[in-house]
Amino acid sequence: MSERVLNVGLIGFGLSGRYFHAPFLSVNPRFKLKKVVERSKNEAQDFDPTIENARSVDELLADTSIDLVFICTPNDTHFSYAMDALENGKHVVIEKPFANTEAEAKQLFDVAERNGLIATAYQNRRWDSDFLTIQKLIQEDKLGKIVEYESRYDRYRPEVLPNTWKEKQAEGSGNVYNLGPHLLDQAFVLFGTPQTVTATIRSVREHSDVDDYFDIHLGYEDKMVIIKSSLLVYENSLRYSIHGTKGTFIKRGLDAQEETLRKDVLPDVENWGAEPEDRWGTLYSDHFTGIIPSEAGDYMAFYDSVYDAIVNGQELAVKPAEILRTTRVIDLAFESNERQTTISY
Structure with missing residues (x-):
């Protein structure tokens, strides 16, 4: 088993970030939840004082130590945030819906493939x-x-x-x-x-x-x-x-x-x-x-599958073709x- 630990950033710390992703990431030794985007609150630090705060998406994406970004924001932001993350060299997990149209989903997968990155949907x-x-x-x-x-x-x-x-x-x-x-x-x-x-x-x-x-x-x-x-x-x-x-x-x-x-x-x-x-x-x-x-x-x-895909080159459990089918x-x-x-x- 690889000893590599993936540094993770969360964009958003509402229901999804706080009660779904943060708990699993915090107890899985393969991940380190490093930074969370909260524009004014500090709820991530209430969950874990070691989590760093970012006041903007740009600030999070500028952190070169972040390997993987979870997008846990309103649905109309998923595409733009995911595209920004991929273009900044980050692997991405996107809350459902992965994208609002099949065309948008295809664009995201095209950029991910071109940059050698993993993109998947949180189909927990x-x-x-x-x-x-x-x-x-x-x-x-x-x-x-x-x-x-x-x-x-x-x-x-x-x-x-x-x-x-x-x-x-x-x-x-x-x-x-x-x-x-x-x-x-x-x-x-x-x-x-x-x-x-x-x-x-x-x-x-x-x-x-x-x-x-x-x-x-x-x-x-x-x-x-x-x-x-x-x-x-x-x-x-x-x-x-x-x-x-x-x-x-x-x-x-x-x-x-x-x-x-x-x-x-x-x-x-x-x-x-x-x-x-x-x-x-x-x-x-x-x-x-x-x-x-x-x-x-x-x-x-789900999280173990994402890790194995990024670090060990294994096939994702939630595959791009399956996500495209759902959006279609x-x-x-x-x-x-x-x-x-x-x-x-």
Whole structure:
């Protein structure tokens, strides 16, 4: 194993920087979280006094010791910040959405390749406990041939929050860009590239300026894949309904890693990622009907993949071609909704 330690800079220290990236980077000896961009606050130092502060993106990118930059800022800034980082010789991890269009994503990968750098998207939901459990069930043929897969990520936020960028019109705003990349990426990991995309995208809350509901149908030759999200679902525990020729799997509740991180628990504790038993899913089949214990979630696998790609030349877990596919399908979903028709991939 290489003894090299990657120096990391974070652009932004909100929910993503503070509660997702900083904890994992702080306990993984392969990384050193060196510097964080905060224009006026000092919350990074409250988390770890050894973290240096940068008051601007330019200041961070001018630090020649920084190897890798995580971009944890509003969606309309992802492309420009990522481009600046790549042009300054930094590897980049970009929060979802990786880019707001397929064309932008291609530009970023072109610059990364030209400069010999790694660029990837933070698709941490590949390592959710429930998704790992579903992958195992499919690999073990417990469900048979999948004929219908529905994945939901709903919330109940009836009031439009006035002081958050997520509720304001801007490039990359809205629920499709916020939660869509996670659900799409999971579906593609399981089933590959779809043949068609059919989408309904709406604003269902009063006074909402952004889309807060989507229903995207991905057409495959032998199955229907549905991903949905709404911010106006009071009983929002349902996550997956999967039907196959041998059985059905129903899963409720969310992976526990985010809520654990929000309690300031670092991801080096025993039984990290273990899901509470009351969230375990149920398999229904002739062979077995009952509760299926969830696999332990582990977002650290993402960070190890990034390290191995940069230092050891290994293939990224979240590959450029996969990211381009997700951005393309989001483009097609908006086109499908606008034209009210099914679009071929």
